[in-house]
Amino acid sequence: MDAHRLPRGLGWLSVGLGLTELTFAEGICKLLKLRGHAGVVRALGARELLTGIGLLSQPERRPWLWARVAGDALDLSLLGTTLSRPSTSAAVWRAASTVAVLGITLIDIYAASAPRIRRMSLPENLDVKGGPAESWRGSGLAEDVGGKGESVSTEMDEAKRHQMMQEAQIRLGLPDPETLTRRS
Structure with a gap:
């Protein structure tokens, strides 16, 4: 999975779980036969929602992924204390919940410790207005993309070179540097 999609997916999972725990705390407690613990479930939901938003x-x-791991450890410890409670019908739900949280914990640990999870930010060559801080023209990129297999010679006439750069600009979806300089 893409290094940027996994944390995003876990974020949406956190938001969904958090909203579920906040909204249906009494029902979750009733299902697990843990009456009187709706406040704890709501607190867990608030923590999950905050982590997801983060x-x-x-x-x-990365810190938010480790916060998920810490929250999973808390969830597992709380679920572990409920496994010894009597109630055959709820024991199946408690065991299934524990297995599910354990699986999610493994995914969270993988995501948090993956070396390729990096800071999500704009590339360094973009300025605040969204345009390139330096022109991409002259980098050779336009000639490489716009060349259509032709070798680029130093004697290429300026009109042909300009046309190739415009084609590359369109193909790559790059902004027109001339309109960016006019806006500034």
Whole structure:
């Protein structure tokens, strides 16, 4: 999976779980036969929602991924304490919940420790207005993309070179540097 899609997916999972725990705390407690613990479930939901929002909105994702791992450890410890409670019908739900949280914990650990999860930010060559800080023309990129297999010679006439750069600009979806300089 893409290094940027996994944290984003985990962020949406956190938001969904958090909203579910906040909204249906009594029902979750009833299902697991843990009456009187709706406040704990809501607190877990608030933590999950906060972590999800952090993953989706903050450029530095690794701390939020480790926050998910810490939250999973808390969830597992709380679920572990409920496994010894009597109630055959709820025991199946408790065991299934524990297995599900354990699986999610493994995914969270993988995502948090993956070396390729980096800070999500704009490339360094973009300025605040969204245009390139330096012109991409002259980098050789336009000639490479716009050349259509032709070798680029130093004697190429300026009109042909300009046409190739415009073609490359369109293919790559790059902004026109001339209109960017006029806006400034």
